[in-house]
Amino acid sequence: MALHFHPLRVRSVRPESDEALVVAFDVPSELAEHFRFTHGQHLTLRRTIGGNEERRSYSICAAPAEGVLQVGIRKVPGGVFSSWLHESVKPGDTLEVMTPEAASSFRSIPPRRATTSGSPAAAESRRSSRS
Helix, strand or coil: CCCEEEEEEEEEECCCCCEEECCCECCCHHHCCCCCCCCEEEEEEEEECCEEEHHHHHHECCCHHHCCEHHHHHCCCCCHHHHHHHHCCCCCEEEECCCCCCCCCCCCCCCCCCCCCCCHHHHHHHHHHHH
């Protein structure tokens, strides 16, 4: 699936602390499949600020089963995009949002059996068992 920016309406802006907020988006039904996500993905937001196109990526901070698309945004001192979001964005605004990217994939790694054959203790143990 190609990655594209889509205009999404801001559903809510919820401060989590003085330095962090959560921005949730309304996803139109015709775009629902494009914005389906898995754990570990992020969204890239785009906005013109001060005459410059700015893009920043933020982690999706909801479980897929929650049925909400939202990102967590930490305010970075001097950060153009995060400062703008913290100071200006409000419910009803529209932001350009790219479809989810960079899924982290975790795979189960079988446990390894500990071996001590090369250690001095193991060598002593082998010698003792032969006596």
